[in-house]
Amino acid sequence: VTDRAKTERIDSHVVAPLRRRATMTDVAAKAGVSLKTVSRVVNRETGVTAELIDKVNSAVKELNYRHDVTASSLRRLGRKSLSIGLVLEDVANPFSSSLHRAVEDVAHSRGVVVFAGSSDENLDREKNLVEVFDGRHVDGMIMIATGSDQSYLRETDRPDTPIVFVDRPPQHFDADSVVTDNEAGSRRGVEHLIASGHRRIGFLGDLRSISTAKRRFDGYVSALQQANLAVDPPLVKRDLCSVDEAVIAMGQLLDLDSDTLPLTAIFAAQNLLTEGALRVLHARGLQHRVALLGFDEVLLSDLLRPGVSVLAQDPTQLGRRAAELLFARLDGDRSPTQHVVVPTTLISRGSGEIPVRDCQR
Amino acid sequence: VTDRAKTERIDSHVVAPLRRRATMTDVAAKAGVSLKTVSRVVNRETGVTAELIDKVNSAVKELNYRHDVTASSLRRLGRKSLSIGLVLEDVANPFSSSLHRAVEDVAHSRGVVVFAGSSDENLDREKNLVEVFDGRHVDGMIMIATGSDQSYLRETDRPDTPIVFVDRPPQHFDADSVVTDNEAGSRRGVEHLIASGHRRIGFLGDLRSISTAKRRFDGYVSALQQANLAVDPPLVKRDLCSVDEAVIAMGQLLDLDSDTLPLTAIFAAQNLLTEGALRVLHARGLQHRVALLGFDEVLLSDLLRPGVSVLAQDPTQLGRRAAELLFARLDGDRSPTQHVVVPTTLISRGSGEIPVRDCQR
DNA sequence: CTGAAAGCGCTTACAG
DNA sequence: CTGAAAGCGCTTACAG
Numbered sequence: 186v187t188d189r190a191k192t193e194r195i196d197s198h199v200v201a202p203l204r205r206r207a208t209m210t211d212v213a214a215k216a217g218v219s220l221k222t223v224s225r226v227v228n229r230e231t232g233v234t235a236e237l238i239d240k241v242n243s244a245v246k247e248l249n250y251r252h253d254v255t256a257s258s259l260r261r262l263g264r265k266s267l268s269i270g271l272v273l274e275d276v277a278n279p280f281s282s283s284l285h286r287a288v289e290d291v292a293h294s295r296g297v298v299v300f301a302g303s304s305d306e307n308l309d310r311e312k313n314l315v316e317v318f319d320g321r322h323v324d325g326m327i328m329i330a331t332g333s334d335q336s337y338l339r340e341t342d343r344p345d346t347p348i349v350f351v352d353r354p355p356q357h358f359d360a361d362s363v364v365t366d367n368e369a370g371s372r373r374g375v376e377h378l379i380a381s382g383h384r385r386i387g388f389l390g391d392l393r394s395i396s397t398a399k400r401r402f403d404g405y406v407s408a409l410q411q412a413n414l415a416v417d418p419p420l421v422k423r424d425l426c427s428v429d430e431a432v433i434a435m436g437q438l439l440d441l442d443s444d445t446l447p448l449t450a451i452f453a454a455q456n457l458l459t460e461g462a463l464r465v466l467h468a469r470g471l472q473h474r475v476a477l478l479g480f481d482e483v484l485l486s487d488l489l490r491p492g493v494s495v496l497a498q499d500p501t502q503l504g505r506r507a508a509e510l511l512f513a514r515l516d517g518d519r520s521p522t523q524h525v526v527v528p529t530t531l532i533s534r535g536s537g538e539i540p541v542r543d544c545q546r
Numbered sequence: 547v548t549d550r551a552k553t554e555r556i557d558s559h560v561v562a563p564l565r566r567r568a569t570m571t572d573v574a575a576k577a578g579v580s581l582k583t584v585s586r587v588v589n590r591e592t593g594v595t596a597e598l599i600d601k602v603n604s605a606v607k608e609l610n611y612r613h614d615v616t617a618s619s620l621r622r623l624g625r626k627s628l629s630i631g632l633v634l635e636d637v638a639n640p641f642s643s644s645l646h647r648a649v650e651d652v653a654h655s656r657g658v659v660v661f662a663g664s665s666d667e668n669l670d671r672e673k674n675l676v677e678v679f680d681g682r683h684v685d686g687m688i689m690i691a692t693g694s695d696q697s698y699l700r701e702t703d704r705p706d707t708p709i710v711f712v713d714r715p716p717q718h719f720d721a722d723s724v725v726t727d728n729e730a731g732s733r734r735g736v737e738h739l740i741a742s743g744h745r746r747i748g749f750l751g752d753l754r755s756i757s758t759a760k761r762r763f764d765g766y767v768s769a770l771q772q773a774n775l776a777v778d779p780p781l782v783k784r785d786l787c788s789v790d791e792a793v794i795a796m797g798q799l800l801d802l803d804s805d806t807l808p809l810t811a812i813f814a815a816q817n818l819l820t821e822g823a824l825r826v827l828h829a830r831g832l833q834h835r836v837a838l839l840g841f842d843e844v845l846l847s848d849l850l851r852p853g854v855s856v857l858a859q860d861p862t863q864l865g866r867r868a869a870e871l872l873f874a875r876l877d878g879d880r881s882p883t884q885h886v887v888v889p890t891t892l893i894s895r896g897s898g899e900i901p902v903r904d905c906q907r
Numbered sequence: 908c909t910g911a912a913a914g915c916g917c918t919t920a921c922a923g
Numbered sequence: 924c925t926g927a928a929a930g931c932g933c934t935t936a937c938a939g
Contacts, residue, residue, distance in 0.1 A: 206705055208932055219910045224934065232908060249701070254681050255616055255627070256932035260915040266616070268661075268682070276662075277647035279640065279845075286638035289664060298678055300629075300659050301637075303650060317659055320615050321629070340610070344567055460846065467849050484640075484845045485821065488828050569916055580926045585918065593924060617916035621931040 207248035216244035227252055258322060269511065270318030271301040272311055272328035280456060280481060280500050281329070284351065287504030288327060295512060297324070306392060306426065308332045319344060325511045327351055327504075333394055347514040351507040353396045354524065361514070363507045363525040367397045367480075370496045370529035371404025372411075374478045375452055377494075377531060379412050382541030383450040383476060387438045389431055389458040390423040398423070401454040401480055420448055431461020439465065439475075449544035450476035459483050463493065474544050478537035480529075487534055494537025496529040503527055568609035577605035588613055619683060630872065631679030632662040633672055633689035641817060641842060641861050642690070645712065648865030649688060656873060658685070667753060667787065669693045680705060686872045688712055688865075694755055708875040712868040714757045715885065722875070724868045724886040728758050728841075731857045731890035732765025733772075735839045736813055738855075738892060740773050743902030744811040744837060748799045750792055750819040751784040759784070762815040762841055781809055792822020800826065800836075810905035811837035820844050824854065835905050839898035841890075848895055855898025857890040864888055 209223045216223065218237055225233050226241040227250075244250070258266045271288055273281040285301055292299050300318055304311040311331050315338065318326055325347045335358040338348060348355075350362040378386050388405050391398035402423065406416055419441055422434035431453070441447040453459040459479030463486075466472040472491060479486075479495040486493035506525050570588070574581045579598055586594050587602040588611075605611070619627045632649055634642040646662055653660050661679055665672040672692050676699065679687055686708045696719040699709065709716075711723040739747050749766050752759035763784065767777055780802055783795035792814070802808040814820040820840030824847075827833040833852060840847075840856040847854035867886050 210932080220933085221910055222908095225909090228934090234908070237909085251677065251681055253683075253932055255683055256620055256915095257934070258915090259617055259620065259917090259932080260934040275647065276637070276650060277640075277643045279638075279643075282638045282640075282643040282646075285643075285662075286636065286664065289637060289662075293663075298661050298663070298682070301646075301662055302654070302659070303647065316612065320612055321659070322614075322616055463846070463849055485824070485850070486846060488824060488850055489846070490851060571916080581917085582926055583924095586925085589918090595924070598925085614916055617931095618918070619931095620916080620933090621918040 207250045208253075209250070211248055212241065212244045212250050215248060216240040265324055266322040267296060268298045268300060268321065268323050270314065270321075270323040270326040270328075271299050272304055272314050272318075272326065272330070273301060274306060274329050274331070275303045276301050277303075278456075279484060280498070283500035284329075284504035284507075287501040288508045291505055291508035291512065297512075304329070304331050306331045306395070312337065319346065324515055325349070327507045327511055329353060330355065331395070333396065347511060349507045349511045349514075351503050356396065359522050361507075361510045361523045361525075363503050363510065363527065365397070365498045365503065366526050366528050367400035368404040368407070371401040371452070371454065371480060372408045373404075373529075373531060374480065374496045374537075375405050375408035376411070377533075377537060378450045378452065378476055378478055379408065379414070381450075381476065381538060383544075384414060384541070385417070385420065385448040386450045386452055387420045387435075387448045388422065389425060389434055389438075389451065389453045389455075389462060390421070391455045391458065392426055393423050398454060405452055405454070425458055425461075428457050428461045428464070431458040432464055435462045435465040439469065439471070448475070449541050450478070450539075453477065453479045455479075456481040456483050459486075459493065459495070463489070472536070473539065476537055476539040476541075476544065482532075489536075491536045491539065492534025494534045495532050497532050498529055499527055568611040569614075570611070572609055573602065573605045573611050576609060577601040626685055627683040628657060629659045629661060629682065629684050631675065631682075631684040631687040631689075632660050633665055633675050633679075633687065633691070634662060635667060635690050635692070636664045637662050638664075639817075640845060641713075641859070644861035645690075645865035645868075648862040649869045652866055652869035652873065658873075665690070665692050667692045667756070673698065680707065686710070686876055688868045688872055690714060691716065692756070694757065708872060710868045710872045710875075712864050717757065720883050722868075722871045722884045722886075724864050724871065724888065726758070726859045726864065727887050727889050728761035729765040729768070732762040732813070732815065732841060733769045734765075734890075734892060735841065735857045735898075736766050736769035737772070738894075738898060739811045739813065739837055739839055740769065740775070742811075742837065742899060744905075745775060745902070746778070746781065746809040747811045747813055748781045748809045749783065750786060750795055750799075750812065750814045750816075750823060751782070752816045752819065753787055754784050759815060766813055766815070786819055786822070789818050789822045789825070792819040793825055796823045796826040800830065800832070809836070810902050811839070811900075814838065814840045816840075817842040817844050820847075820854065820856070824850070833897070834900065837898055837900040837902075837905065843893075850897075852897045852900065853895025855895050856893050858893050859890055860888055 209220050213220045213223045222237055223241050226238050254267055275281055289299050302314040308331055327349045329352045330350055333356050335355045338358050348360045350360055354362045354364055390402050393399055409416055425431050425434055451462050453462045462477055466475055482495055482497045483493055570581050570584045574584045583598055584602050587599050615628055636642055650660050663675040669692055688710045690713045691711055694717050696716045699719055709721045711721055715723045715725055751763050754760055770777055786792050786795050812823050814823045823838055827836055840854055843856055843858045844854055
């Protein structure tokens with residue numbers, strides 16, 4: 186008498202008998218074939234008589250058999266779980282969620298499901314997500330990595346699961362990546378402001394531990410230097426991680442000198458920071474007197490007056506290409522590590538084209 | 547000689563030996579205890595000597611053992627997989643992704659991971675997601691259900707997995723739900739427009755197969771009737787599922803009569819439709835001459851001129867409460883089905899308060 | 908082409 | 924308190 190048979194006998198006296206899900210054994214019994222033949226048919230292996238295939242398929246239908254991916258992956262060589270893990274900064278951030286959707290679309294077309302989680306730029310949370318995903322035998326992972334050192338992923342005994350880095354390149358770890366052209370994009374954006382005559386350009390930046398934030402700052406510095414302009418420390422605000430922090434920083438920039446307007450343009454190097462800058466400019470009625478260029482798209486920003494000029498990223502393409510790279514690895518691609526760079530698009534909507542002469546003191 | 551031993555022996559001649567992840571058996575051998583004792587320690591069962599606990603924990607650390615949740619759930623009674631499935635309309639929609647984040651937060655605090663997927667309001671995709679989640683033995687599911695009949699979830703042989711419906715109540719299926727007060731919210735919104743003197747109020751609505759869209763329309767009708775106003779069919783546009791479709795519909799409403807402005811206010815019953823309406827009003831310069839009230843929040847809409855008045859939903863609360871209900875069920879709660887209703891908040895920012903006298907013909 | 912046996916990593920049900 | 928055996932649902936490796 187098996188454990189389950191006992192359980193069922195007991196249950197039937199206490200509550201309604203549990204409708205047990207049909208297993209391959211049940212299907213085999215009903216079809217009058219062996220378990221292994223059922224396995225062959227379900228997995229679409231070749232070399233089974235048409236007659237047996239029919240018998241099995243009928244039994245599958247009749248019993249409403251559904252394959253147990255979890256159990257099958259236990260013994261299967263390579264242990265494919267048909268799932269991948271996705272580490273995002275925050276599943277609710279528009280950039281992250283667009284990227285998520287693109288990954289989902291690629292995975293879905295291959296019958297693979299996606300676990301997604303938010304790291305909140307917290308290394309412990311990131312490590313926890315990686316551990317959890319590993320513990321569930323994900324076939325691979327795509328991650329927006331926090332911190333400046335991913336060498337912990339090489340830890341002995343981590344399963345040999347391919348990882349693709351998206352949005353930010355890996356550091357101290359060799360793996361494929363798909364990132365936006367952060368430095369070149371920023372440089373181009375700041376050059377665009379300089380071309381309108383701006384000389385005093387404020388900078389709002391994310392945590393400097395985030396490599397993209399660093400690259401975008403590098404682009405800002407590089408454009409200024411190219412134009413023989415000095416980087417003026419009071420005009421630079423970094424390590425901002427929320428709209429609220431950007432609002433405070435933006436206020437401080439505008440208050441630097443109460444008599445004169447100390448800066449005529451702002452470069453906001455991330456979408457939440459652009460929102461913070463916008464809120465302050467509009468609150469003070471300065472939206473037509475301080476130029477603003479944002480890195481990353483902000484929803485509805487084209488309907489504002491002035492429209493918000495941005496360097497648009499393409500989160501959908503980032504996600505799609507990262508997923509394609511990952512599945513190529515899972516399909517056995519052993520070629521050298523690839524690093525894909527996706528360009529930004531400068532979208533002029535008005536705020537980034539306010540000429541310096543309209544910026545009164 | 548086991549399968550694995552053979553595999554390793556062969557591999558060692560061909561490639562570098564695969565670093566195999568440590569199993570409970572390895573830990574047991576190293577700690578000099580039985581497999582079962584390791585299992586007891588790892589699962590924090592009571593009644594193990596402190597001495598053995600120490601031995602096991604040392605071995606766990608030394609071998610970097612990580613528990614295989616997948617394998618453990620195979621034999622475990624109840625088969626808890628410590629994962630839940632989340633069916634959203636689109637993981638990239640701001641409403642969905644905020645809800646997702648709230649669910650993640652509750653799940654994360656309990657060591658549970660979340661599979662999320664997009665149904666795109668397509669019943670086949672939804673059914674596919676449910677099947678996939680079931681196939682992976684999720685412990686429970688939270689879903690924004692598409693369609694008007696969820697009785698298929700009762701299908702014989704579906705595992706007895708609790709489901710909580712969020713955003714839309716279940717139909718022909720008995721389960722917990724957490725929904726916004728759609729009808730009352732809409733009625734209140736339309737009454738608000740009527741209070742400013744509006745008599746010709748256009749309606750932009752989502753697919754009428756979606757119950758929330760239906761309830762919001764009911765609220766619109768109810769408010770008009772209360773005020774002895776007729777529902778004028780040409781002013782009603784439904785079954786709109788994207789910004790683009792809303793743009794077209796909004797254009798048609800404004801073009802209904804080329805000499806006079808046939809309507810003075812718009813009630814947009816969903817966030818994408820509000821965006822569509824906004825785009826047309828701003829493109830035609832009518833944003834100060836047609837009142838607009840939206841259902842659901844739209845990002846940055848407070849910075850537009852006029853600010854966009856909305857009936858704000860609370861996706862975070864919807865997600866949090868749905869997750870709490872689900873985990874209560876998983877913890878054994880057998881009380882009657884609960885239906886939680888979350889109220890909306892009317893936020894006046896200008897567009898919904900344009901008096902009818904400012905809406906020139 | 909088909910199937911009986913062993914095994915994946917773990918838990919259950921039981922015995923000592 | 925501890926452990927040896929059987930089993931979860933499936934695949935592997937093999938024999939016929």
